[in-house]
Amino acid sequence: MHTKFDRELEDRLVRYAAIDSQSDEDSSTSPSTDIQFDILRLLETELTEIGAQDVQLTDYGVVLATIPGTVDGPTVGLLAHVDTAPQFNATGVKPRVIRGYNGGDISFPDDASLVLSPQVSPYLAGKQGHDIITASGTTLLGADDKAGVSIIMTAARHLLENPDIPHGPVRIAFTPDEEIGRGVSQPLPKDLGADFAYTFDGGKVGEIEYETFSADGAEITITGVSIHPGFAKDKMVNAIHLASKIIQTLPQATMTPEVTDGVEGFIHATEMTGGSSEMKIKLILRDFEREGLAEKGELLRQVCAAVQATEPRATITCNIRPQYRNMRYWLENDMTPVDLARDACRELGMDPVSVPIRGGTDGSRLTEMGVPTPNLFTGMQNIHGPLEWISVQDMAVATEFCLTLLGLAAKGNK
Numbered sequence: 001m002h003t004k005f006d007r008e009l010e011d012r013l014v015r016y017a018a019i020d021s022q023s024d025e026d027s028s029t030s031p032s033t034d035i036q037f038d039i040l041r042l043l044e045t046e047l048t049e050i051g052a053q054d055v056q057l058t059d060y061g062v063v064l065a066t067i068p069g070t071v072d073g074p075t076v077g078l079l080a081h082v083d084t085a086p087q088f089n090a091t092g093v094k095p096r097v098i099r100g101y102n103g104g105d106i107s108f109p110d111d112a113s114l115v116l117s118p119q120v121s122p123y124l125a126g127k128q129g130h131d132i133i134t135a136s137g138t139t140l141l142g143a144d145d146k147a148g149v150s151i152i153m154t155a156a157r158h159l160l161e162n163p164d165i166p167h168g169p170v171r172i173a174f175t176p177d178e179e180i181g182r183g184v185s186q187p188l189p190k191d192l193g194a195d196f197a198y199t200f201d202g203g204k205v206g207e208i209e210y211e212t213f214s215a216d217g218a219e220i221t222i223t224g225v226s227i228h229p230g231f232a233k234d235k236m237v238n239a240i241h242l243a244s245k246i247i248q249t250l251p252q253a254t255m256t257p258e259v260t261d262g263v264e265g266f267i268h269a270t271e272m273t274g275g276s277s278e279m280k281i282k283l284i285l286r287d288f289e290r291e292g293l294a295e296k297g298e299l300l301r302q303v304c305a306a307v308q309a310t311e312p313r314a315t316i317t318c319n320i321r322p323q324y325r326n327m328r329y330w331l332e333n334d335m336t337p338v339d340l341a342r343d344a345c346r347e348l349g350m351d352p353v354s355v356p357i358r359g360g361t362d363g364s365r366l367t368e369m370g371v372p373t374p375n376l377f378t379g380m381q382n383i384h385g386p387l388e389w390i391s392v393q394d395m396a397v398a399t400e401f402c403l404t405l406l407g408l409a410a411k412g413n414k
């Protein structure tokens with residue numbers, strides 16, 4: 001079960017994961033944090049060292065590189081994001097490798113109360129004998145998405161060292177700020193120059209994802225009438241009460257993230273700020289279908305209008321703006337990238353699995369902007385928390401899968 005790529009993948013993930021590259025949604029710069037340049041510059045250097053061409057770190061924080069084709073074929077993009085999630089401590093990551101996992105509980109050196117077990121993470125039950133990488137207990141690991149970076153770097157090194165392997169031109173992009181939804185800058189599709197692409201940012205072996213949510217963001221502003229409370233009778237309009245009414249009127253029992261799954265959409269209130277004179281409510285709207293998303297927007301507007309009608313002296317505005325769209329709308333017109341990935345999976349004796357993602361990926365935006373970009377498995381599990389783990393051998397399967405896929409793309413197999 002051990003492959004020629006195991007040690008390289010392990011070495012790369014351990015090195016990359018130890019570099020803090022957390023993104024920050026409250027920052028307005030691009031990339032959102034300067035520390036992301038630490039890993040971006042390292043990757044720029046390493047790509048040059050392994051002989052990649054056109055290596056470039058753009059001013060919007062993306063490392064681009066080319067692996068020249070050895071035969072004719074479409075130009076395929078390979079993408080992974082270098083940032084780690086803002087939701088959990090990502091500073092001082094100490095990756096450690098458990099060689100030949102015995103199937104039992106895994107404890108953590110820096111937090112004795114944590115246990116990773118097949119009960120907590122059922123996928124782990126199938127990984128006996130694998131080499132498992134985790135963090136030390138106080139941080140996330142950041143296999144999301146440094147596993148993707150490691151897989152692409154290993155595949156690139158292998159192709160550059162073996163020019164006899166037939167493949168078309170490959171474009172590599174390591175992007176910042178995926179975790180805060182800002183990974184795809186306006187110039188990226190053109191600078192990438194790929195006919196189609198893949199993000200290596202998925203989970204279980206065999207997963208090929210080409211359906212994501214369609215997403216809108218909403219901001220409601222409630223302006224009341226402010227006056228000294230001592231003289232407020234029949235004059236004050238308290239924005240806090242109106243904001244509460246809006247929240248109370250929205251369908252909490254049927255349409256929030258905590259009560260929906262599968263292909264159901266939701267309206268999720270993410271933030272409420274302000275005071276008696278003015279309140280702001282931020283919400284995200286999600287649905288797999290355009291119609292369902294539009295209905296949720298309409299519902300939100302109706303609730304605002306109904307609360308407005310109870311208090312004409314207040315002003316309630318509801319702004320809804322598009323975030324990203326289900327990549328299926330574009331991919332179903334030309335399923336070539338998905339079919340190639342499925343064929344590559346089968347060629348390696350695995351069953352491809354496609355489940356709609358209850359979220360978005362960099363590929364959602366890229367697809368919308370003209371570069372069809374499904375998302376492929378890396379093996380990462382329990383992401384964004386201290387129990388994050390990955391199997392080195394799963395990463396090796398993903399690397400073989402990547403190489404097989406590039407070979408099939410050049411052959412024009414469908």
Ligand SMILES: [Zn+2]
Pocket residue numbers: 081144145178201
């Ligand atoms: Zn990710």
